[in-house]
Amino acid sequence: MKLTAIVERRIIYSVLLLAVALPLIFPIGWTTEVSDYTRIVYELVETTPEDKVVIVSFDYDPSTMTELQPMAEAMIEHAWKRNQKVIATALWPMGVQMAEQAFTKVLLDYPEKKRGEDFVNLGYKVGGMVTVQAMGRNLMEVYPTDNQNTAYQDIPMLKNVRRLKDVAWISSLSSGVPGIKEWMMVARDNYQVPVTGGCTAISAPGFFPYVNEQRQLYGLLGGLKGASEYESLIGRLGSATTKMDAQSIAHLLILVFIGLGNYRAFRNKRRQNS
Amino acid sequence: MKAGLLIFLIFISWGLYANSFTAMDSPWDDGKAIILNWKLSPMTRNVQIQRITDSENIVTVLNTTLPEGEFVDSALEVNHEHHYRLIAQFDEDTLSLETTATTREQWFYMRKLGFLILLVIVCIAIIYYIQSARRGKEFYIRRIAGLDSMEEAIGRATEKGRPILYVPGISDLDDIQTIASLTILSHLAERSAEYNTELIVPCRFSMVLSAAKEVVKEAYIKAGRPDAYKAENIFYLTDDQFGYVAGIDGIMLREKPAANFFMGSFYAESLILAETGFATGAIQTAGTAQAHQLPFFVVSCDYTLIGEELFAASAYLSKDPQQLGSLKGHDFGKLMVIILIIVGVILEIFGISVLKDFIAGASS
Amino acid sequence: MKRSLPLILAFLVGFVVILSEFIPHRPFNQIVSTLEQWFMIISGFAILLGQISLIRMNTHKIVNKLPDWQYYLAGLISFALMLIFGILWGMQETPGLLGSGEGISSWLGAKPFDYLFTNAYMPLSATLFSLLAFFIASAAYRAFIIRGLESNLLMITAVIVIIGRTSIGTMLTGWLPESMQFWHFPILADFIMEYPNSAAQRAILISAGLGIVGSSLRIILGIERSYLGGEK
Numbered sequence: 001m002k003l004t005a006i007v008e009r010r011i012i013y014s015v016l017l018l019a020v021a022l023p024l025i026f027p028i029g030w031t032t033e034v035s036d037y038t039r040i041v042y043e044l045v046e047t048t049p050e051d052k053v054v055i056v057s058f059d060y061d062p063s064t065m066t067e068l069q070p071m072a073e074a075m076i077e078h079a080w081k082r083n084q085k086v087i088a089t090a091l092w093p094m095g096v097q098m099a100e101q102a103f104t105k106v107l108l109d110y111p112e113k114k115r116g117e118d119f120v121n122l123g124y125k126v127g128g129m130v131t132v133q134a135m136g137r138n139l140m141e142v143y144p145t146d147n148q149n150t151a152y153q154d155i156p157m158l159k160n161v162r163r164l165k166d167v168a169w170i171s172s173l174s175s176g177v178p179g180i181k182e183w184m185m186v187a188r189d190n191y192q193v194p195v196t197g198g199c200t201a202i203s204a205p206g207f208f209p210y211v212n213e214q215r216q217l218y219g220l221l222g223g224l225k226g227a228s229e230y231e232s233l234i235g236r237l238g239s240a241t242t243k244m245d246a247q248s249i250a251h252l253l254i255l256v257f258i259g260l261g262n263y264r265a266f267r268n269k270r271r272q273n274s
Numbered sequence: 275m276k277a278g279l280l281i282f283l284i285f286i287s288w289g290l291y292a293n294s295f296t297a298m299d300s301p302w303d304d305g306k307a308i309i310l311n312w313k314l315s316p317m318t319r320n321v322q323i324q325r326i327t328d329s330e331n332i333v334t335v336l337n338t339t340l341p342e343g344e345f346v347d348s349a350l351e352v353n354h355e356h357h358y359r360l361i362a363q364f365d366e367d368t369l370s371l372e373t374t375a376t377t378r379e380q381w382f383y384m385r386k387l388g389f390l391i392l393l394v395i396v397c398i399a400i401i402y403y404i405q406s407a408r409r410g411k412e413f414y415i416r417r418i419a420g421l422d423s424m425e426e427a428i429g430r431a432t433e434k435g436r437p438i439l440y441v442p443g444i445s446d447l448d449d450i451q452t453i454a455s456l457t458i459l460s461h462l463a464e465r466s467a468e469y470n471t472e473l474i475v476p477c478r479f480s481m482v483l484s485a486a487k488e489v490v491k492e493a494y495i496k497a498g499r500p501d502a503y504k505a506e507n508i509f510y511l512t513d514d515q516f517g518y519v520a521g522i523d524g525i526m527l528r529e530k531p532a533a534n535f536f537m538g539s540f541y542a543e544s545l546i547l548a549e550t551g552f553a554t555g556a557i558q559t560a561g562t563a564q565a566h567q568l569p570f571f572v573v574s575c576d577y578t579l580i581g582e583e584l585f586a587a588s589a590y591l592s593k594d595p596q597q598l599g600s601l602k603g604h605d606f607g608k609l610m611v612i613i614l615i616i617v618g619v620i621l622e623i624f625g626i627s628v629l630k631d632f633i634a635g636a637s638s
Numbered sequence: 639m640k641r642s643l644p645l646i647l648a649f650l651v652g653f654v655v656i657l658s659e660f661i662p663h664r665p666f667n668q669i670v671s672t673l674e675q676w677f678m679i680i681s682g683f684a685i686l687l688g689q690i691s692l693i694r695m696n697t698h699k700i701v702n703k704l705p706d707w708q709y710y711l712a713g714l715i716s717f718a719l720m721l722i723f724g725i726l727w728g729m730q731e732t733p734g735l736l737g738s739g740e741g742i743s744s745w746l747g748a749k750p751f752d753y754l755f756t757n758a759y760m761p762l763s764a765t766l767f768s769l770l771a772f773f774i775a776s777a778a779y780r781a782f783i784i785r786g787l788e789s790n791l792l793m794i795t796a797v798i799v800i801i802g803r804t805s806i807g808t809m810l811t812g813w814l815p816e817s818m819q820f821w822h823f824p825i826l827a828d829f830i831m832e833y834p835n836s837a838a839q840r841a842i843l844i845s846a847g848l849g850i851v852g853s854s855l856r857i858i859l860g861i862e863r864s865y866l867g868g869e870k
């Protein structure tokens with residue numbers, strides 16, 4: 001029986017849906033190995049002294065939150081564990097809500113952390129790379145208030161933070177432009193602030209070359225796997241860890257599809273020859 | 275007796291230890307930073323550094339327990355003398371040290387020297403080849419299948435009476451890929467105006483929308499078909515990345531364009547766009563300098579412009595000798611990079627890091 | 639004049655911005671800082687331009703009852719709802735024109751804007767991104783077909799990376815002794831990503847970088863002007 005392209009596609013989609021859904025409903029509990037890319041990110045946060053102020057930039061929107069939100073939560077938790085103070089910024093409009101959700105989630109485990117003293121959400125600013133450049137010169141000019149309308153100068157944790165150079169590290173969780181690249185080009189290259197971050201698995205190969213000897217990027221969390229590795233390093237059983245089972249099964253299924261595709265191509269070729 | 279000896283040793287080490295606190299202007303910068311260095315006895319409990327402003331206002335710039343370290347006080351007034359006080363607390367004593375330094379703005383970022391030299395060489399080469407082209411020298415440019423296919427795509431759309439979809443990427447106008455994309459759009463719009471084929475351009479950013487409207491309108495005027503220009507076909511969808519993708523997918527499934535062009539900067543959405551287009555059976559051409567999205571386009575599109583081909587497109591399509599000359603300049607740049615890589619590798623093998631440090635200085 | 643003014647502006651601004659990259663002294667940094675602020679202000683206003691275009695385009699299709707006009711109506715209603723809720727009751731901690739809407743918030747469990755954001759916008763966005771998984775599967779099914787040496791190598795590499803990036807890879811070769819650790823799937827996958835992949839990516843990046851320099855120079859010098867809508 002010869003299947004049309006549409007039917008073939010529908011079969012592939014249906015099987016994949018099952019393969020992803022089942023492990024989410026019945027978790028298997030597989031573990032993954034921690035890659036060097038993730039370990040470098042972890043070391044950066046781990047070795048930053050207490051009381052330092054850091055930036056986590058939410059450069060994504062809800063569409064990619066499955067991969068990036070666990071990274072945000074894990075990095076905030078790690079920073080708080082190390083008593084660092086977290087500034088949330090957003091180069092994407094919806095990043096503000098993503099930041100609020102991440103803080104709310106991690107606050108459940110760290111109820112003692114206070115807005116303005118341990119964390120602040122400065123909100124969204126339009127302009128992408130130009131905004132980051134302006135932040136490098138003067139943060140207060142770019143963000144006169146936080147998202148609660150508190151004046152910048154009235155936020156205790158920002159007392160000594162006037163420009164990007166005053167923060168210990170910047171993490172951009174990015175699903176496109178503007179994102180990691182803009183932070184790297186401005187904050188890292190112009191102001192020598194360590195820049196790290198995370199991105200969707202589909203974009204990760206493009207950022208790996210920047211994790212080099214010069215530390216253009218201090219490590220990279222690539223997709224859900226990167227997030228789950230980070231969770232395992234800080235000892236957190238987050239959503240990324242539980243979702244990795246589904247991803248592993250989906251990858252295996254793709255291998256099966258590749259095998260089937262080759263079998264079909266081989267059969268067609270033999271039929272043509274005969 | 276032991277306690278006495280211990281106190282004596284502490285006293286000696288205290289006396290031998292030269293507590294220092296210095297301030298100096300951060301060199302080769304915009305004159306807004308001062309580097310503060312302090313070195314105190316290891317028995318220091320707490321260190322507080324204060325900036326004493328002219329009006330005698332005191333601002334604490336650092337509070338730390340480290341007995342030794344460096345701190346950069348930034349965002350300061352330019353060309354101005356700044357006074358600092360360090361207050362160190364020991365078990366029972368307190369030590370106060372003061373220092374001053376003047377910020378000086380410089381005329382050059384010395385660490386960017388290597389970067390400047392490379393940039394100047396590449397720019398001179400490009401300008402030289404442009405001048406050669408102006409003097410009449412002809413340059414060969416290899417065939418770029420993705421751009422040659424433009425005629426085929428427009429032809430197919432015209433035959434079927436279906437529109438052409440042009441997606442200028444997901445970046446704003448400050449990304450050079452978007453500008454490159456708009457230059458291709460200009461050529462495509464001109465051809466589609468000649469063939470009287472409808473052109474749909476959904477935009478993610480308002481700035482891109484304004485530019486795209488202008489580009490297409492001018493192209494239609496240039497083709498002598500201003501009446502065929504439809505302003506409503508160039509429109510804004512949404513700033514939201516996947517909302518934009520949903521909108522384009524909807525257009526592809528409803529309008530069934532005969533040809534899709536994805537030119538510009540693309541991220542995670544590339545495969546969703548290209549696969550939907552593939553499913554509708556459209557002839558697809560993509561081009562991006564986002565190397566990590568290229569595999570997805572290669573799989574699902576008929577033609578793909580890889581990296582620099584996107585930037586060469588305008589020169590290729592216009593056949594303008596000056597623009598073709600500038601492409602020769604790129605090739606010179608590539609040759610220079612290849613030589614630098616080979617020399618750099620050889621030098622590194624012999625443990626000489628001069629070249630690497632010189633170039634790396636630009637980004638360190 | 640209409641064509642010359644933008645070209646002169648592009649030349650002047652481009653040249654000053656490049657210079658300021660190397661000169662930290664005034665007035666260059668101040669000029670660039672001012673230009674950045676202008677860009678941000680223009681971008682802010684441009685958002686309005688986009689909204690107007692959106693409303694105009696959708697209204698045109700609805701009024702003229704063009705095919706599938708219902709979709710455009712749904713889009714316009716969704717846009718209006720989010721806008722009105724945001725203006726009336728604000729979002730999160732920010733109040734709107736009618737305050738924080740305690741009554742409606744207690745009924746919905748959140749402010750109307752936040753409620754729609756969490757329960758409609760977020761799932762819809764995530765659903766669209768998740769389509770990627772399906773498309774990757776169908777694309778892989780078509781793409782990794784062995785035809786010759788190159789496609790063979792491509793498929794072997796893909797299989798190693800796919801296995802290495804999952805928990806299965808850890809299990810399959812976890813038993814290998816220390817001396818053979820290189821052949822452990824996750825390590826092998828990392829090696830492929832770190833060296834062959836990075837080398838190819840860098841080559842494309844470098845040539846694209848040179849393309850960017852060339853394009854920028856053509857724009858600054860006014861040789862490339864089709865982005866303004868016309869040739870020389």
